[in-house]
Amino acid sequence: MTQHPDQHPDQHPYQYTVLRCVPRVEREEFVNVGVVLYCPGREFLGAAWHLDEARLRAFAPELDVPAVRAALQAVDLVCAGEAHTGYAGAVRATAYGVRVLSDTQSSRFGFLKAPRSTVLQPGPVHGGITVDPAVELERLVQGLVR
Template identity: 60%
Template sequence: MSRLAYQYVVLRCVPRVDREEFVNVGVVLYCQATDFLDVAWQVDRERLRAFDPTLDLDQVCEALGFVEGVCAGDRRGGAAAEKPLGQRFGFLKAPRSTVLQPGPVHGGVTHDPARQLEHLMEKLVG
């Protein structure tokens, strides 16, 4: 098996931007060599409520559903979902000042991008 280069970003929920606190809620992984772009996510509602009891958790989940749509290339992702995979990843990794923000871009090598996504989720989100 060959080693495949990939890039990923951790998705962070920032309940109160003014406090600069965040909780990791997902990972987006892109592997150009295999045309792989996917997201895995998990929202710990109790933990996020501890940061801000007024946070609209359904809206956070909807935003993560949008990311799923962009990765899958389906209607949930709007116009961004119609772009080539590399552009979609570029859209998803772009900095934002919203409640759902991507962290810095990281990279690595793997034999299996889907399994690597699972591993990163376990390690970085929990």
């Protein structure tokens, strides 16, 4: 990886996506509830989230908040590589034969950032550089979710 001339040697590029709660997919209205950050240079994949239940209930009184919380907890498991514990390596059939899927931080981030039509959706992917991805994740949650 080529480093930008102005970039400090301890800084590493990262990507992040904001997790959105979309109670009624057809209306495309949402509330930010979390952030997933991936920094390969620091071997970091993490999520942080905050559910403001009063805000969510005002926004969507019919929303199943415990289901949203469970979905966010599942994101935590995916980040930690624990979502598929107990399962053997996954295999996917393709037009060219069978391929064993790898479970890496990169593939898990790819899964988490993929568009979907559910109550919990990722937003667009953005990037930056950081020395400490955990601190950057908390900064993003404070600025984009809380």
